[in-house]
Amino acid sequence: MKLTNIDRAFEVWRKQGLLDDQQIGELRKSLDESQSSLRSGRAVTIFSTLGAVLVGLGVILFVASHWETMGPLARSFMLVATYVATCAAAYLTQSKGLPLLSESLWFLATLVLGADIFFIGQIFNFTLTFWQGPFLWCVGALAMGYARQRAAYGWLAVPLALLAIGWFGGGSGWFTDDQMEFLGSNRGLLPLLPTIGLALLCIARLAGNSHRFRFLRPASAIWGLTLIALPLIIGTGDEDLLQHIFDTAFTLHQIAILAVSGLAVALFAALGRPSTLAVIAAGVLLLVFIGLTVPGEGGSAVGVFIAGHGAAFVMYILLAFGLAICAIWIGLAERSTALINAGLVSAALIIFIQYFSWTFELFDRSIAFIVGGLVLLGVGYAFERTRRHLLARMEAA
């Protein structure tokens, strides 16, 4: 039978005379009970949350299926009644000593709020085009997150905030494409994604230090890392990509976003109690990300230069890879598992992209697939081994 670390620890302490067999038995029993309770608590949370989401969807579908036959007042009453009923159920389950179910219902109330916002807009053909709806829903999610202190509200609020910022001041009310334009236009969020990601990372740290805003930390950190890594990694795919990704019109909207991001970094440095290394890294990254957006002829100046110089593109790839390694390094210093994982995944993705960019030109296709498979297996092995080693080192520290 395979021995666990706990088995080994008990054995060492028994040999050292720190614990006898009876004490070890009691400790094992206590551990088993707490594990079982933890598993059952998680199961309740998972089932309750899924149940809440299903009920929410059911209510929305029920309302939608009877929508046509109801007048505007009846529809409005239905929406408010659904919200009030959900809150009442959450309150009752909380007072009956069912905290996990109650939390799921409070979350459902916040989902119903979102449905209400857009349904009200629909009933009266109201504006809500486009940023107001996500913004109001985000405010509601933040308010309930502040009250309930659950990370789920952060996972709802952060993407809604990004959507509201992206849609602010734009949109003509036209096509679905128009609603997604902010992710593809030089007047939207696309060139600013790494800067916004850095601001989110700083917010995650500040939120983590705050008693009341800790619920925002996981979502802010993961979204922040994703927004930083994604455009930079995609940019390593081809030398022409960077000039388009970071092509920026510098509208007032974009300048305001840059200013707020800079403020977030400053607050992080002043109030986040970061290590000196983290402050320097945040400052340098802010300058690099803003530097990437400086305009040139036909797009971002840096991107245009890289597109015209093969050596500069290689330097960029190395720099992106170096950033991934830095993320791992800072993750170790800051004891951040998310940062270590993000650094490792980014480094692995850059290797994959480079493999597929180069080998199909240089090798016979069959060899390219074989070598590609081996590279994937090798990177997977190295990734898993390095990750475990780093996390173990962090725990030991």
Add this chain to the structure above:
Amino acid sequence: MKATLIAVAVHLAIIVIIPIQPLWVRATGTTVYLETEKMDPRALFRGHYAILGYQVAQNVVPAEMARESKETGKPVYVTVTTDRPGRFIAVSLGRPELQEGHACIVGRVRGWGSLNAIATQVAPDQRSESVDFPQIAQYFAWREEARRVETAQGDDLLAKVATSRSCNAQLVGLEPRN
């Protein structure tokens, strides 16, 4: 529990606040009737709708004004008559001083020129542009009704719109011309 009750109050306030301004415009605004134009149907969060373009706003923005609007992000203001259907009077980058029998609607320059101008190969810097009115661009309807509306759009389908003196607009309904 106090914090949760405050959060619930915030939620209810949001639900109540949303309709106030648009209902105010509906109740107190000047009514105009605009000929509609065929558009496209779908909203990300809110399902089916008929997107409404307005004939009174087609090819009305001079190229220079359109360029300034796009560069500065400023909206444009279209002044129309309160006749049935309304007629185009003027377009401006600032809010107009309204005369008796006039109303205004805030909008955005469409951005890619009119289809006519593109089809007739007018140089981009010479093209007059059309205006979209985001506040009254979406008519939400059941799928079948949205299809009927889309089929009927044009000279024969008028949009009844309430407008405020500050050029905000709310779509009251759609009705046949006669």
